[in-house]
Amino acid sequence: MSNDPLKHFHDDFFLLLEAGFIAVNAADEDSSIKLFRAAELLRPESTFPKVGFGYMHLCKLELKQAVALFKEVLAKEPENEMARTFLGICLSLIPNELSHGEKALTELAKSGDSGIKQLANTALDFVEKFVKKAPSPVQPQKPKSK
Numbered sequence: 627m628s629n630d631p632l633k634h635f636h637d638d639f640f641l642l643l644e645a646g647f648i649a650v651n652a653a654d655e656d657s658s659i660k661l662f663r664a665a666e667l668l669r670p671e672s673t674f675p676k677v678g679f680g681y682m683h684l685c686k687l688e689l690k691q692a693v694a695l696f697k698e699v700l701a702k703e704p705e706n707e708m709a710r711t712f713l714g715i716c717l718s719l720i721p722n723e724l725s726h727g728e729k730a731l732t733e734l735a736k737s738g739d740s741g742i743k744q745l746a747n748t749a750l751d752f753v754e755k756f757v758k759k760a761p762s763p764v765q766p767q768k769p770k771s772k
Contacts, residue, residue, distance in 0.1 A: 632668055639668045643678060650682045658682050673699040677709050689716045707742045710734060714746065718753045728753060 646661035658678070666675040680695035696713035699706055711734050717727030731753070734746035 636668055639665055639672070639674075642668070643674050646675075646678045647681065650678070650685055653685075655682065655686075673703055673706065673709070677706070677712065680709070680712055684712055684716055687719070689720055692716050693720075707734060707737055707739060711742055711745050711749070715749045718749065718757060724753070724757065 642661050642665040646658045646665065649655075649658035649661055659682070662675045662678040662682075665672070665678070669675075676695050676699050680692045680699070683689070683692035683695065693713060693716045696709045696716065699709040700713065703709070710730060714727045714730030714734060717723040718731060719727070728750065731746045731750050734742055735750060737743045737746065
């Protein structure tokens with residue numbers, strides 16, 4: 627008999643991760659934290675749960691926390707394209723880091739992974755249309771003629 631009480635659940639690792647990302651997208655922070663923590667218990671050496679937590683912080687625009695997690699993942703796995711893409715998105719939303727984020731996303735738009743390529747291109751479009759665009763002044767109303 628195995629000494630690992632979680633052995634029965636090891637095959638559920640990716641299911642827990644996917645459910646965690648779905649919970650983030652549903653704005654269910656409590657569930658996403660529990661699901662990513664469960665995945666961490668099953669495979670403590672894996673960086674995937676950290677990417678999930680970083681994604682959660684990105685979606686909440688807690689960019690400092692997200693950047694720290696993605697950098698931690700990349701220190702361990704420099705070629706992790708998902709972490710690199712999310713880090714690029716974070717950086718492109720930080721005024722002093724916009725050019726670094728844009729550069730990273732431009733590189734990732736050439737990825738061989740179609741999902742990474744699409745995400746990077748979508749992020750670049752968003753940066754171009756919304757982040758780099760100067761805010762427009764409110765149009766003054768014309769006075770009513772008497």
